């Protein structure tokens with residue numbers, strides 16, 4: 001299995017695989033301060049809910065490093081926490097990581113600052129390491145719902161690139177493949193940013209997992225024709241009733257899956273659950289620049305003057321979800337009751 005180091009922190013520099021350039025160019029993007037980390041998240045050098053959470057945690061480390069010798073350390077840290085937390089609005093793992101760092105800082109206000117810096121760094125390392133472990137546990141639970149010879153459909157990129165390593169939905173796919181289930185994967189291209197076509201396809205090829213890339217509009221035909229046994233997708237935020245925000249197009253897939261009785265699973269760590277909201281209506285959906293739709297690789301494909309609607313995520317209602325695969329097991333109906341048990 002190939003090791004993909006999406007996020008690596010060494011000698012006070014954060015190294016990220018530049019996901020804007022894959023698969024054509026494999027390049028490492030260096031962040032030397034927390035403002036560069038905020039940029040990397042906002043511009044999607046790094047993306048995927050768990051990956052941006054861990055990246056933001058290292059943003060807090062670099063902010064602490066910068067402010068260590070300055071006055072008003074705690075005031076400046078709070079500003080940096082807010083700044084990093086606002087880099088993208090939908091994935092709750094980002095807010096979760098910021099909150100965890102904030103709690104650590106606030107509960108250690110009385111220790112020397114260089115000692116606090118060490119603890120902040122350790123906490124960021126823990127977030128990164130825990131995410132990989134979580135994904136591996138989740139993959140084992142998820143593998144239980146994958147039958148021999150299954151054809152699996154997936155959307156967006158939920159692999160090592162979207163996490164600290166291994167992946168969520170793609171982690172289950174890895175596990176099924178390496179436990180010899182003879183699976184076959186259909187990967188949606190995932191317009192407009194093509195995370196499926198560029199990133200999932202890249203990971204599938206690296207791992208030698210039998211697969212085909214499809215344009216998003218092929219999925220309905222495959223599902224209707226009985227060519228898909230199970231659909232696995234990730235999540236950016238899960239409400240306590242089970243409504244799930246994920247990459248735009250996920251909702252559409254879930255409707256087709258329900259129509260044709262194909263099991264539709266969300267694979268996500270419990271850090272993706274927002275225990276503060278009751279339904280998906282409360283989730284802020286990010287809208288991104290229109291150039292993501294009007295251009296591909298800088299080349300204009302739509303006429304000048306056309307207006308564009310470009311939401312990055314949608315919400316799949318709980319009724320369309322067969323189960324939510326987490327590191328604590330598979331959550332099934334009734335979601336509200338079973339999700340709250342995890343709090």
Ligand code: MRU
Pocket residue numbers: 047048049050091155156157158159162163167168169195233234235236246247248312
């Ligand atoms: O806009 P992105 O690429 O950050 O969106 C990513 C997704 O929607 C993923 O499906 C989700 O974060 C789960 S990743 C393990």
